[in-house]
Amino acid sequence: MAGRLSWSAISVARRSFGLQLRGSQAQLINSRTLSSALGEEQPNFPGSRSKWTEKLEFVQPDLYDGIPVYRVMNRKGEVIDPAYDPKLEKDTLVKMYKRMTMLNTMDRIMYESQRQGRISFYMTNYGEEGTHIGSAAALDDNDLVYGQYREAGVLMWRGFPLDRFMNQCYGNEGDMGKGRQMPVHYGSTEHKFVTISSPLATQMPQAVGTAYAFKRAQNGLCVICYFGEGTSSEGDAHAAFNFSATLDCPIIFFCRNNGYAISTPTSEQYRGDGVAARGPAYGMATIRVDGNDVFAVYNATKAARHLAVTENRPVLIEAMTYRPTLPSHPTPPHTPGEDRALHPL
Amino acid sequence: MKSLLKLHSLKSFLRPSLPSAIAHGLPGRQSSHFTYVPDTVAEAEGETVRQNLFQSINSALDFALATDDSAVIFGEDVGFGGVFRCTVGLQDKYGKDRVFNTPLCEQGIAGFAIGVAVGGATSIAEMQFADYIFPAFDQIVNEAAKYRYRSGNLFDCGKLTIRAPCGAVGHGALYHSQSPEAYFAHTPGLKIVVPRGPIKAKGLLLSCIRDDNPCIFLEPKVLYRSAVEMVPTKEYTLPLSSADIVDEGDDITLLGWGTQVHVLREVAQIARQQLNVSCEVIDLVTILPWDRQTVFNSVKKTGRLIIAHEAPITNGFGAEIAAAVQNECFLHLEAPIERVCGFDTPFPHVFEPFYLPDKWRCFSAIKKLLNY
Ligand SMILES: Cc1ncc(C[n+]2csc(CCOP(=O)(O)OP(=O)(O)O)c2C)c(N)n1
Ligand SMILES: [Mg+2]
Numbered sequence: 150m151a152g153r154l155s156w157s158a159i160s161v162a163r164r165s166f167g168l169q170l171r172g173s174q175a176q177l178i179n180s181r182t183l184s185s186a187l188g189e190e191q192p193n194f195p196g197s198r199s200k201w202t203e204k205l206e207f208v209q210p211d212l213y214d215g216i217p218v219y220r221v222m223n224r225k226g227e228v229i230d231p232a233y234d235p236k237l238e239k240d241t242l243v244k245m246y247k248r249m250t251m252l253n254t255m256d257r258i259m260y261e262s263q264r265q266g267r268i269s270f271y272m273t274n275y276g277e278e279g280t281h282i283g284s285a286a287a288l289d290d291n292d293l294v295y296g297q298y299r300e301a302g303v304l305m306w307r308g309f310p311l312d313r314f315m316n317q318c319y320g321n322e323g324d325m326g327k328g329r330q331m332p333v334h335y336g337s338t339e340h341k342f343v344t345i346s347s348p349l350a351t352q353m354p355q356a357v358g359t360a361y362a363f364k365r366a367q368n369g370l371c372v373i374c375y376f377g378e379g380t381s382s383e384g385d386a387h388a389a390f391n392f393s394a395t396l397d398c399p400i401i402f403f404c405r406n407n408g409y410a411i412s413t414p415t416s417e418q419y420r421g422d423g424v425a426a427r428g429p430a431y432g433m434a435t436i437r438v439d440g441n442d443v444f445a446v447y448n449a450t451k452a453a454r455h456l457a458v459t460e461n462r463p464v465l466i467e468a469m470t471y472r473p474t475l476p477s478h479p480t481p482p483h484t485p486g487e488d489r490a491l492h493p494l
Numbered sequence: 495m496k497s498l499l500k501l502h503s504l505k506s507f508l509r510p511s512l513p514s515a516i517a518h519g520l521p522g523r524q525s526s527h528f529t530y531v532p533d534t535v536a537e538a539e540g541e542t543v544r545q546n547l548f549q550s551i552n553s554a555l556d557f558a559l560a561t562d563d564s565a566v567i568f569g570e571d572v573g574f575g576g577v578f579r580c581t582v583g584l585q586d587k588y589g590k591d592r593v594f595n596t597p598l599c600e601q602g603i604a605g606f607a608i609g610v611a612v613g614g615a616t617s618i619a620e621m622q623f624a625d626y627i628f629p630a631f632d633q634i635v636n637e638a639a640k641y642r643y644r645s646g647n648l649f650d651c652g653k654l655t656i657r658a659p660c661g662a663v664g665h666g667a668l669y670h671s672q673s674p675e676a677y678f679a680h681t682p683g684l685k686i687v688v689p690r691g692p693i694k695a696k697g698l699l700l701s702c703i704r705d706d707n708p709c710i711f712l713e714p715k716v717l718y719r720s721a722v723e724m725v726p727t728k729e730y731t732l733p734l735s736s737a738d739i740v741d742e743g744d745d746i747t748l749l750g751w752g753t754q755v756h757v758l759r760e761v762a763q764i765a766r767q768q769l770n771v772s773c774e775v776i777d778l779v780t781i782l783p784w785d786r787q788t789v790f791n792s793v794k795k796t797g798r799l800i801i802a803h804e805a806p807i808t809n810g811f812g813a814e815i816a817a818a819v820q821n822e823c824f825l826h827l828e829a830p831i832e833r834v835c836g837f838d839t840p841f842p843h844v845f846e847p848f849y850l851p852d853k854w855r856c857f858s859a860i861k862k863l864l865n866y
Contacts, residue, residue, distance in 0.1 A: 293613070324646070325646050325648060326644065326645060326646040326648070327646035329643060329644055329646060330644055334644070336645045336646075336648050336649065337648065338648050338649070343612065343645075343649055344644060344645035344646075344648055344649055346636070346637060346640075346644065348632060348636045348637070351605060351632065351633060351636065351637050353605065354601065354602045354604075354605025354606045354608075354609065354633070355605050355606070355608045355609035355612060355633075355637065356609055357605070357606050357609055358605065358606035358607060358608060358609020358610035358611070358612070358613060358617070359609040359610065359612050359613035360609075360613075361566075361606070361609070361610055361613070362564070362566075362609070362610045362613030362614060362615040363613055365564070365566070365591060365592075365615065366564070366613075366614070366615070384601055384629070385601055385602070385605055385632075385633070387599075387602075388597075388599045388601050388602025388605060388606075389602065389605065391597045391599065391602065392596060392597060392599070392602045392606050395596070395597055396594070396596070396606075
């Protein structure tokens with residue numbers, strides 16, 4: 150059945166226009182049908198590599214213990230293995246700390262603004278400060294960022310000023326986006342940050358396309374694409390992973406796994422070992438990292454960038470975080486209208 | 495019900511004229527619901543070469559790659575030339591990094607294509623069939639069309655062109671025959687172009703590729719081999735949003751695009767011979783943004799308009815044209831605007847000849863308008 154379908158397009162073309170397959174194509178088909186006969190010692194099917202087995206056994210999802218979570222610090226903030234201390238300059242460390250704090254403070258003010266009806270919508274970054282700042286600090290500031298909507302810290306790291314955050318959220322005359330989009334849909338050519346789009350996951354295959362263009366331009370840059378674990382269920386996410394691997398694109402997929410998509414927990418989002426488990430299936434180098442450990446995120450992103458840029462390969466990072474509800478911000482009342490204000494995207 | 499009855503009587507009317515292959519449902523039959531009328535160019539256009547539609551498209555793509563190092567072409571089976579041969583030889587000439595296969599995933603092709611354009615390169619994507627463009631609908635409608643708008647012109651994907659084979663082919667049935675122009679025409683921010691033959695296709699495709707907006711270029715697949723013209727060998731572009739008056743006339747305006755233009759030209763001939771009626775045939779060429787002035791001027795002159803397209807009548811692009819023309823030309827109209835289109839059913843397989851707005855259906859529409 151599969152074979153019939155896959156050839157239907159060509160056969161339609163061939164039937165109507167007398168399309169002849171060239172010799173090399175014909176050979177390809179022959180070797181395909183022959184492949185099972187070949188390789189008595191090792192199967193030789195195109196598109197897979199493995200060995201023969203006579204045991205009727207299904208591969209179960211619990212085949213292995215799960216992808217480990219890379220960390221640098223313990224819960225007290227002490228570096229566990231000094232070999233993995235990124236040994237950042239004091240100035241850099243202070244800057245990282247200040248930006249994480251500023252992000253948190255901006256969120257507080259903007260969240261309140263939204264609750265007070267001053268702006269129509271807001272999306273906090275609480276609990277993900279380490280993923281934003283740790284990853285952004287490890288990139289070249291000219292690497293292009295495709296975000297989802299919860300990556301304000303990346304922009305902040307690159308120096309997007311508070312004024313411009315405000316201009317966008319308030320849709321005022323200073324908004325570079327001309328007041329056309331809802332709050333948090335930031336964009337800046339100066340900071341190499343592609344304007345946020347509401348439809349989830351659409352940025353993912355686009356990021357791959359740009360990475361391909363970068364590779365051809367040989368500009369030494371990569372593309373980083375942020376997305377949530379909920380968004381990883383979209384068809385575009387699959388398309389992006391598969392295209393990036395088959396087309397050898399210098400891209401970092403950065404999954405922010407905060408456990409929820411609005412109200413939907415990961416247990417209702419997927420059944421595998423998170424998003425990282427999919428990486429090897431697509432042929433991607435993959436790492437899972439403690440998203441609350443800013444050094445671990447930094448190290449992972451730095452290494453990923455090196456792989457992407459020097460080997461023209463996609464790399465998948467899954468950063469595990471939480472989306473905390475702060476004591477000062479009690480769970481919002483669940484009237485439909487208010488829910489919409491929180492998550493109208 | 496009414497249209498079914500009409501269809502039934504048409505069927506018996508048509509049978510004698512059907513080629514035996516179609517009538518008997520034989521494999522390998524050729525569609526022949528139209529007689530191709532080749533375009534010609536003035537001698538001043540320089541050297542020409544005999545080319546069919548896929549060859550002239552190939553020539554346009556060749557120029558696009560040759561003149562712009564950033565240009566890349568990709569899609570399903572594009573590397574070996576594409577199932578319709580439009581990219582044949584280009585990978586050998588320009589290399590695998592510029593002409594390449596993608597995985598089998600239309601939403602991925604569209605999303606990737608947008609990203610290539612955002613990254614500053616010229617992006618030419620192929621959908622294997624327009625029927626399979628729908629998984630990419632979101633990327634085209636929500637992303638490509640709105641990129642410049644939503645970023646306040648910080649980012650855009652104007653260097654994007656999506657090519658897709660469309661339309662009836664004689665035996666394509668419901669999934670190899672559709673004409674989806676109207677779905678996309680509902681989306682500000684896109685340009686949609688349909689060529690009627692090789693000469694137009696070459697110039698229009700190059701214009702789309704170089705236009706600063708995302709373009710959808712729909713290629714009537716039945717013309718790939720059957721449409722042959724003497725095509726200028728040089729590099730040239732043709733204006734978008736500019737309709738062509740292919741036959742001048744005074745009594746009635748016949749408007750179509752793509753393959754349908756050839757149906758209408760034959761209808762115009764029949765009308766002249768049998769009714770002594772002079773038809774003005776217009777090829778709309780660009781569906782979005784369409785050339786309103788040329789159409790309005792013609793209708794103001796003739797007072798009658800027939801719009802014909804293969805896509806189903808309801809919400810087809812003909813509906814938009816009819817609405818605009820009645821608004822603009824109301825007092826010039828001698829009869830209601832008539833649409834001769836595909837029926838509101840999936841595109842049929844063996845009954846394709848009865849589904850299409852063929853010359854006889856168009857001809858009877860002429861008689862209806864003249865007797866109004
Ligand atoms: C295509 C699409 N479907 C639904 C939505 C509505 N929506 C906005 S945010 C969201 C949840 C996303 O969750 P996740 O990807 O985990 O990101 P997080 O908010 O946790 O950072 C949904 C369903 C949308 N914006 N786009
Ligand atoms: Mg989430």
